[in-house]
Amino acid sequence: MPNNFDINILVVDDEDYLRRLVARILQEKGYTCIQACSGKEALDLLLIQDFALMITDIMMPGMTGIELLSLARKLRPDIAVIMLTGLDSQETAIQALEQGAYGYMIKPFQPNELLINVINALRRQDLEKLRNDFENDLQAQVLERTRDIRNREEEITMHLVAASEYRDEETGSHIRRIGLYAAALAKALGWSEEQVDLLRLAAPMHDIGKIGIPDHILLKSGKFTNEEFEIMKKHTKMGAGILAGSNIQLMNMAVEIALNHHERWDGSGYPNGLSKEEIPESARIVAIVDVYDALLTDRVYRKAFSEEEAFPMMIAGSGHHFDPKIFQCMCDIHEEFREIRKNTTSEKM
Numbered sequence: 001m002p003n004n005f006d007i008n009i010l011v012v013d014d015e016d017y018l019r020r021l022v023a024r025i026l027q028e029k030g031y032t033c034i035q036a037c038s039g040k041e042a043l044d045l046l047l048i049q050d051f052a053l054m055i056t057d058i059m060m061p062g063m064t065g066i067e068l069l070s071l072a073r074k075l076r077p078d079i080a081v082i083m084l085t086g087l088d089s090q091e092t093a094i095q096a097l098e099q100g101a102y103g104y105m106i107k108p109f110q111p112n113e114l115l116i117n118v119i120n121a122l123r124r125q126d127l128e129k130l131r132n133d134f135e136n137d138l139q140a141q142v143l144e145r146t147r148d149i150r151n152r153e154e155e156i157t158m159h160l161v162a163a164s165e166y167r168d169e170e171t172g173s174h175i176r177r178i179g180l181y182a183a184a185l186a187k188a189l190g191w192s193e194e195q196v197d198l199l200r201l202a203a204p205m206h207d208i209g210k211i212g213i214p215d216h217i218l219l220k221s222g223k224f225t226n227e228e229f230e231i232m233k234k235h236t237k238m239g240a241g242i243l244a245g246s247n248i249q250l251m252n253m254a255v256e257i258a259l260n261h262h263e264r265w266d267g268s269g270y271p272n273g274l275s276k277e278e279i280p281e282s283a284r285i286v287a288i289v290d291v292y293d294a295l296l297t298d299r300v301y302r303k304a305f306s307e308e309e310a311f312p313m314m315i316a317g318s319g320h321h322f323d324p325k326i327f328q329c330m331c332d333i334h335e336e337f338r339e340i341r342k343n344t345t346s347e348k349m
Contacts, residue, residue, distance in 0.1 A: 007122065008049065009033050012042040012056035012068065013084065018107070022055055022084075025111045026118065039063025039071075046075045053121055058085040058092060066095060073100045078129065080121040084109075150197065153250050157201050173344045174293055175204040180340045181289035182282075185326065188333050189285075202254040203286050206261045209239025233270045236262055256280040261287050266320045276323075284323040288330055291317070292337070 009031050013019035016037070023033040034049070036042040039060060045051075054072055058065035069081055082103040083096045093104045102121040105113065183200035191199070210218055213235050217228045224232060239258030243251050260274065260283035267275030279287075295310035305313075318327040330337070 007031050007053070008051045009118070010036060010042060010045060010051040010054040010056075012036045012039065012054065012060075012065070014038060014057065014060045018057070018084075022114065025114055029115060031118070039065070039068040042068055043071055043075070046072055046079075051076065051079055052125065053080045053082065053118065055082045055084060055118075058083055058096070059087065066092070066099065069096065069099050069101060078125070080125040082117050082121055150201075153248070154201055157205060157250070157254075174297055177293050177340060177344050178206065178286065178289055179204045180344070181293065181337055182285050184333060184336050184340065185285050185289060185330055186282075188329050189281075189326065198250050198253050199282055199285070201250055202257055202282065203289070205239070205243060205254040206257050206286050206290060207235065207239065208242055208254075208258060209235035209237065211242070212238040233262070236260070236271050253282055257283050257286050259283075261290060263287070264321050265323050268320075279323075281323075281326075284326055288314075288322050288327055291321070292330070293341075296341070 009026055011019055011023045011026075011033050012035075013022070014037055019035050019037065023035055026033050034045060034051070036045055039056075040063060042054070042056065046054075056065040056068055060068075065083055065085075069083070072079060072081065080102045081100065082105060083093075083101045084105050084107060085092060086107040088106050096104055102124055103117040105117055179200040182203035183196050186196045186199045213232060217224070217231055220228070236259050240255050243255045243258055246252065257280070259271070260279050263269035263272065263274040263279045263283060264287075265276060265279070265284070267273050291314065292310070295305045295313060296307065298304045314322070314327070318324045
């Protein structure tokens with residue numbers, strides 16, 4: 001605890017004698033005391049000066065000590081407060097303590113009683129500061145640790161995705177955009193910051209299963225035969241199988257996306273013919289952003305469509321291929337999608 005001279009105490013009471021008495025007792029022990037004769041004057045002082053402790057009467061004209069306590073704690077959340085009253089009321093005492101008072105004294109009181117209450121209040125204040133500092137340090141360490149873990153997860157994810165990328169026509173910029181589009185859409189839908197960030201990392205793994213599709217099918221420039229398409233559809237289950245078996249939240253989300261991003265709102269998709277809310281929302285989001293970016297990107301079997309050409313195709317799929325609510329949300333933030341596309345390159349990761 002600092003020297004008493006370093007501790008400023010605000011004494012508030014409309015009774016001059018009692019206010020001066022309290023101040024004199026404390027000043028004799030080395031505390032620095034400032035006096036206020038009303039709640040308003042006390043608030044004016046609190047606005048311009050720091051006080052470790054405020055001692056205030058409860059029954060004052062204009063503004064009661066309880067009202068002052070509430071306002072003072074808003075202005076100075078760390079201030080310790082001791083209440084004085086000439087009325088021994090359990091209800092008032094409980095109200096004061098519930099609003100953050102550190103102590104409650106009945107008039108008349110002995111000097112030692114006042115000093116003991118002041119010392120206890122200041123010690124409690126020090127302990128609360130130590131606790132808050134510890135909690136803040138701990139939170140900072142947790143956040144730093146979380147960032148380190150997330151950075152490693154992102155690095156692993158990008159390396160994993162890069163392995164499949166070399167077998168497909170998709171570029172590193174496509175992979176990045178899928179994550180960024182999905183994150184933007186999830187944020188607009190009200191997802192938490194943590195879940196948005198998980199989706200940003202999980203979404204690029206949606207086609208990881210293509211690593212198991214033969215080149216003559218994966219890189220075919222023409223239309224698939226029925227047999228070839230059945231093989232191609234297996235990339236959803238292959239991807240889920242590659243990513244499964246982890247207790248990491250990121251990988252679990254990646255599994256549900258890889259398995260379900262070709263399911264359709266009307267139940268006509270694959271591999272399991274799920275429909276509507278049976279399809280995980282993460283996969284419904286990725287289904288939209290994957291088609292959006294694919295239409296605007298060159299493929300081995302066609303050139304990229306313009307936005308003017310692509311959007312009518314996607315609108316036609318709303319309510320059939322796509323969740324209509326999520327598709328509308330994408331339309332609402334379309335400018336953000338354009339900005340993402342503009343700021344990504346076509347280079348490999």
